[in-house]
Amino acid sequence: MKKILAAVIVFLVLLLLYPxxxxxxxxxxxxxxxxTIIPTLFPFILATNLIRExxxxxxxxxxxxxxxxxxxLTGPEGAYPVVLGFLCGYxxxxxxxxxxxxxxxxxxxxxxxxxxxxxxxxxxxxLSYVALFTLNTPALGFTIVAVACIxxxxxxxxCRHIMRRRAACPPAIHPLFxxxxxRRKRSPGRFDGIRAAGLSAQTGTQAKTIMAPPExxxxxxxLFDRCVLSAFELLVxxxxxxxxxxxxxxxxxxxxxxxxxxxxxxxxxxEQTTGLALLKAxxxxxxxxxxxAAGMICFGGLCIAAQTYSVIRPQGLSVKPYLLSKxxxxxxxxxxxxxxxxxxWFP
Numbered sequence: 001m002k003k004i005l006a007a008v009i010v011f012l013v014l015l016l017l018y019p020x021x022x023x024x025x026x027x028x029x030x031x032x033x034x035x036t037i038i039p040t041l042f043p044f045i046l047a048t049n050l051i052r053e054x055x056x057x058x059x060x061x062x063x064x065x066x067x068x069x070x071x072x073l074t075g076p077e078g079a080y081p082v083v084l085g086f087l088c089g090y091x092x093x094x095x096x097x098x099x100x101x102x103x104x105x106x107x108x109x110x111x112x113x114x115x116x117x118x119x120x121x122x123x124x125x126x127l128s129y130v131a132l133f134t135l136n137t138p139a140l141g142f143t144i145v146a147v148a149c150i151x152x153x154x155x156x157x158x159c160r161h162i163m164r165r166r167a168a169c170p171p172a173i174h175p176l177f178x179x180x181x182x183r184r185k186r187s188p189g190r191f192d193g194i195r196a197a198g199l200s201a202q203t204g205t206q207a208k209t210i211m212a213p214p215e216x217x218x219x220x221x222x223l224f225d226r227c228v229l230s231a232f233e234l235l236v237x238x239x240x241x242x243x244x245x246x247x248x249x250x251x252x253x254x255x256x257x258x259x260x261x262x263x264x265x266x267x268x269x270x271e272q273t274t275g276l277a278l279l280k281a282x283x284x285x286x287x288x289x290x291x292x293a294a295g296m297i298c299f300g301g302l303c304i305a306a307q308t309y310s311v312i313r314p315q316g317l318s319v320k321p322y323l324l325s326k327x328x329x330x331x332x333x334x335x336x337x338x339x340x341x342x343x344x345w346f347p
Contacts, residue, residue: 005173006094009179011248014247014248014251014343015247018251019138020251021250021253021254022247022250022251023250024250025243025246025247025248025250026243026246026249027244027247027250028246028274028328029239029241029243029244029246029247029271030239030242030243032242032246032273033156033235033242033243034239034241035239036129037235037238037239037338038235038239039241040051040089040094040122040124040125041088041089041120041235041238042088042231042232042235044088044092045092045095045230045231045234045235046227046228046231048084048088048092048095048096048099049226049227049230049231050224050227052099052102052103052221053226054223055107057080057099057100057103058105059078060079060083061076061077061079061080061105061324062076063079064079064082064083064126065079067079068082068083071149071153071332072156072160073160074112074113074114074115075106075108077100077105077106077110078100078106078110078114080099080100080105081096081097081098081100081106081118082114082118084118085095085097085117085118085119085120086118086120086149086152087122087123088122088306089120089121089122089123089124089125090119090120090121090122090300090304090308091119091304091307091308091311092119092148093115093118093120094115094118094307094311094312094322095311096118097111097114097115097119097312097317098111098311098312098314098315098317099116100114101315101317102314102315106319108315108316109163111312111315112316112317112318112321113159113160115164115308115312115317115321115322115325116155116159116321116322116325117152117153117155117156117159117325117329118152119304119308119322119326120148120149120152120298121148121297121298121300123145124147125297126141126144126148126297127141127142127144127145128141129150129273129276130144130276130293130297131144131278133276134276134277134279134280134289134293135280135286135289135290135293136280137286140290143290143337143340144162144290144293144294144297146338147294147298147333147337148294148297148298148333150336151294151329151330151332151333151336152329153297154329154332154333155328155329158328159321159325174299175234175256191343216228233309234310237307237310238307238310239307241303241307241310242271242303243273243302244303244306245270245271245301245302245306246271246274248270248271248273249267249270249271249274250274252266252267252270253267253278260278260281260282261282261284263278264278264279264282264292264330265292268292268295268296268299268301269296269301269302270301270302270303271301271302271303272296272297272300272301272303272304275296275298275301276293276297277294279292279293279296286341287341287342287346288338290337290338290340290341291334291335291337291338291341292334293337294333294334294336294337295330295331295333295334295337296330297333298326298329298330298332298334299326299327299329299330300326300330304326305319305323305326308322
């Protein structure tokens, strides 16, 4: 508590010393949240909430499980977080992991493993904001997407190897053995996972509610309204963190005796969009800009880490393995992007 209090006091001092800068940073964070995050993330958050409540997670698992099982050895229940995390952007991968854990589709050990590589930048964000706005080279869009995906896959293999060597999970629930267990079982039915979650609930009433047909759930309990409110609650949390870290990044840009490149990197470690905006203004070779941009978006910044923690905290998951894995992913992405710049067809 003392550390938190000290951080709050330091933040208050910054507000008093740099009032105009803090206001400008808050405006930038608010505009970014309102103009970009809400229209981009709200449909995905609402859709995933409805999928979870209507028992659609097992359906998506059956569709994508064959590929995900062979690539990541997660078991069929890991398919939903993996696909959502690679397609929808921050922090949807973490939300999918938390949803699967809350429905008892996966164990805590599997959730910790999935969290190390499923929370990734959106392909649309990389193709538009990063390639088009920051680097001003649309041809680099698919290269950056490929670099981000490869870096996440490499992180998955490294984290799985570390977990196996450290015996972080009992063999019965270790991600490496999850797919073998499910081969001995029958294929899950449409509502098997939801039924299991309902039977393991504390009361029979909860079980009946979970197993109720989708139409009855919508009519009896206002399911759609609950999903909308839950989506906006998560969006408000995301917006609050974005405003906070945008203020810190804005103050950082006004500190004396720091080179513009150092300011850009530090700002990117705090909030990736601010770092990318500063990177655009730097007079660096395109190869270096590409490597720095790939590293920033694949690490995500402390702002994304705070958003992720707000999503996984109710499930009791730790954010430390996530931070270490994202740091490794960011370094790997920067190295791969720098390697790609040496290829003959690089712009």
